[in-house]
Amino acid sequence: MNTENWPIWIFPIIWLAMAILAVAYTSFGERFLHKELMHKKAKIFGFVFEYPFIAHTLVHHQKFRADESYCLDTHEHPEADAATIPMKWWNGPAIVFMTTATFPLDVALITGMWSFVYIFAAVGLAYYGLYEWSHWCMHKPLAYKKRFIERYPFRGKIFLYLNKHHNLHHLHMHKHFNVVCPLADLVLGTYIPESKRTPPVATAQTSNRA
Ligand SMILES: [Zn+2]
């Protein structure tokens, strides 16, 4: 696609649209990986790939439930259990590769607009970082201070909302697969509407501790 004659002002708009699309796309990717790899023993080319299932379903979900054990500081061995919150480092590059080497790469090859790949890679990396950081803050609230993510975006309301969303995932393992952006849960029917949530869950340890 020849973009040489396009006005310069159009590019930031295109990049912004690509970034929004990338967030939506990565939300579906996040849900897919969480549902199909982290909650199932996946079979890839005949091989059973069970590491994510063991690390997530058998370890993380057993140590962190929707009750008070959702918060690390109630654990008997917090140092050891803290290691089960993040994914292994190589999940980051793997997720970025999966989100860029699919549809964005096809679009770039067809249109010649490689910004599609760069923006999807940047958004995928940021999304992964946000996943790890917010998931860590959800399970390890600090009694003495609130961190940036808990204080600033809409005065912490987004984090509080996502924290409740994830707490419900620890109660209903086949709902609320998204941690960062629950768009895919909403679209694909794994979102529990407020009206169907039971009161004890809403009052579980999901609030920002002051
Ligand atoms: Zn969790």
Ligand SMILES: [Zn+2]
């Ligand atoms: Zn899970």
